[in-house]
Amino acid sequence: MKIKLLFFLFPIMTFSQGYTSYFTGNTTNISTNPQFGVCLMGGATEHDNAMAWLLQKANGGDVVVLRSTGSNGYNDYLYSQLGVTVNSVETLVITSVAGATNPYVLDKVANAEMIWFAGGDQYNYISYFKDNALENLINNHVTVKHAPIGGTSAGMAILGGRYFSAQNGTVTSAQAMANPYANNVTLGGYSGTTLPMTDFLNVPFLENVITDTHYDNPDRKGRHATFIGRYRADYGTTVNGIACNEYVAICIGTDGIAHVYGDYPNYQEFAYFIQPNCNWTNGNPYCVANQPFSWNFNDGALKVYKIPGTMNGTNTFDLNNWQFPNGVGGSWENWSITNGVFSSVAGNAPDCILNNSDFENNKISLYPNPVKNILNIDNLIVGSCIIYNTQGKIVKEINKLSNQIDVSNLSSGIYLIKITSDEKIITRKIIKE
Incomplete structure (x- = not known):
């Protein structure tokens, strides 16, 4: 008891x-x-x-x-x-x-x-x-x-x-x-x-x-x-x-x-x-x-x-x-x-990259991709960029962009890079080795 x-x-x-x-x-x-x-x-x-x-x-x-x-x-x-x-x-x-x-x-x-x-x-x-x-x-x-x-x-x-x-x-x-x-x-x-x-x-x-x-x-x-x-x-x-x-x-x-x-x-x-x-x-x-x-x-x-x-x-x-x-x-x-x-x-799947008219018309190119250390940018006049990881967090931000971006400190994986140039926004996927 x-x-x-x-x-x-x-x-x-x-x-x-x-x-x-x-x-x-x-x-x-x-x-x-x-x-x-x-x-x-x-x-x-x-x-x-x-x-x-x-x-x-x-x-x-x-x-x-x-x-x-x-x-x-x-x-x-x-x-x-x-x-x-x-x-x-x-x-x-x-x-x-x-x-x-x-x-x-x-x-x-x-x-x-x-x-x-x-x-x-x-x-x-x-x-x-x-x-x-x-x-x-x-x-x-x-x-x-x-x-x-x-x-x-x-x-x-x-x-x-x-x-x-x-x-x-x-x-x-x-x-x-x-x-x-x-x-x-x-x-x-x-x-x-x-x-x-x-x-x-x-x-x-x-x-x-x-x-x-x-x-x-x-x-x-x-x-x-x-x-x-x-x-x-x-x-x-x-x-x-x-x-x-x-x-x-x-x-x-x-x-x-x-x-x-x-x-x-x-x-x-x-x-x-x-x-x-x-x-x-x-x-x-x-x-x-x-x-x-x-x-x-x-x-x-x-x-x-x-x-x-x-x-x-x-x-x-x-x-x-x-x-x-x-x-x-x-x-x-x-x-x-x-x-x-x-x-x-x-409906159908979103097409966040290929449907962007700026992507189609702008001649900016990024290489190499996949990239290990340095990402090169061709045909950029002036611009800035933001790099996001796959969870939407900003991992790198550059206000005055040159023709190269050092990504050596990023972990391996997929990233989204958004470049603003000449009042246009170009978004690309990059793969960091």
């Missing part, structure tokens, strides 16, 4: 400190060598194959589930039902900033080989985890420790570098498109007149992405497109989108290839990879407070790759190459919004 009483009191005592712990497995912490991976789930039942894929990245270590409501529903599932051996699974139900920054919680997260965010209300996660020691540990988990992380529903919503915070509650597509500045259209990452790279979580391949979930129930395409348009209108920047239907999962490894899991064709289960049309240059979308939102470019303001999820994640999208999209197993759609009404039609 005493043992039962002590077990009953334990969650009450921890709850008074802002968290409750539910533990399954070996109480002795071990350290393994985890591998990086991200799993995004659409918000209904977890896809077992996708979750097993992520769990294997923990390499037998300790798993921490973070949530703000609920209890221990993940413990047995992750510990013993997927056929992947781990040392322990601990669910931490955090209900305040005090709980998030409790030394016990921080120690458990610091020693985790995998972190999983449950569903719920994403504003709880943002309110409790943002701008404190727990946020720092979560970012350290993926950027320094290179360990796996994932989430479903609200847990997926917070993993993008841009995010819908739900500070004033949820918003429907109809509400967002009717007034893109409505009180409940609350977007994260805003900071004065500039847009920081991220202001919460910093997950590789998702830095400039806003995610959305439950995409088919209810339909959230219109609100997601409005979110992307708001960033464009307010900051003049390109933000991409990733979304899942409810029973769909997206798994991303170190190679940046997103594998889509689902049960198609038995069910209509899709993931969506959304980007503003790179050939749309007519200023910002029509985005005015208390006015219907409009963003239409020949019915294709947004280019979307729609991928059916399969049991083994065979269909893919390459997140390294938004500007040079490479997908397998999906189809392209064009999305637009006109006077607050969303439309979707069959």
Whole structure:
């Protein structure tokens, strides 16, 4: 009887400190060598194959589930039902900033080989985890420790570098498109007149992405497109989108290839990879407070790759190459919004380089390509250049460009170089050896 009483009191005592712990497995912490991976789930039942894929990245270590409501529903599932051996699974139900920054919680997260965010209300996660020691540990988990992380529903919503915070509650597509500045259209990452790279979580391949979930129930395409348009209108920047239907999962490894899991064709289960049309240059979308939102470019303001999820994640999208999209197993759609009404039609892949008239007409040439150290430029009168990596970050900027660019300090990989010359902009892909 005493043992039962002590077990009953334990969650009450921890709850008074802002968290409750539910533990399954070996109480002795071990350290393994985890591998990086991200799993995004659409918000209904977890896809077992996708979750097993992520769990294997923990390499037998300790798993921490973070949530703000609920209890221990993940413990047995992750510990013993997927056929992947781990040392322990601990669910931490955090209900305040005090709980998030409790030394016990921080120690458990610091020693985790995998972190999983449950569903719920994403504003709880943002309110409790943002701008404190727990946020720092979560970012350290993926950027320094290179360990796996994932989430479903609200847990997926917070993993993008841009995010819908739900500070004033949820918003429907109809509400967002009717007034893109409505009180409940609350977007994260805003900071004065500039847009920081991220202001919460910093997950590789998702830095400039806003995610959305439950995409088919209810339909959230219109609100997601409005979110992307708001960033464009307010900051003049390109933000991409990733979304899942409810029973769909997206798994991303170190190679940046997103594998889509689902049960198609038995069910209509899709993931969506959304980007503003790179050939749309007519200023910002029509985005005015208390006015219907409009963003239409020949019915294709947004280019979307729609991928059916399969049991083994065979269909893919390459997140390294938004500007040079490479997908397998999906189809392209064009999305637009006109006077607050969303439309979707069959489309084709964006052609961000070859459709640029300046590229066709200007005689500037760059060589060698691939390049090891020095990139030569012919027929340049005067100009400047910016070089971006595949995640959209500026890695080199030259205001007064000569006929040579030293790229010896860049890591091997694919880059986008944008040259401004004689009031023309020429964009090229270069490969650094």
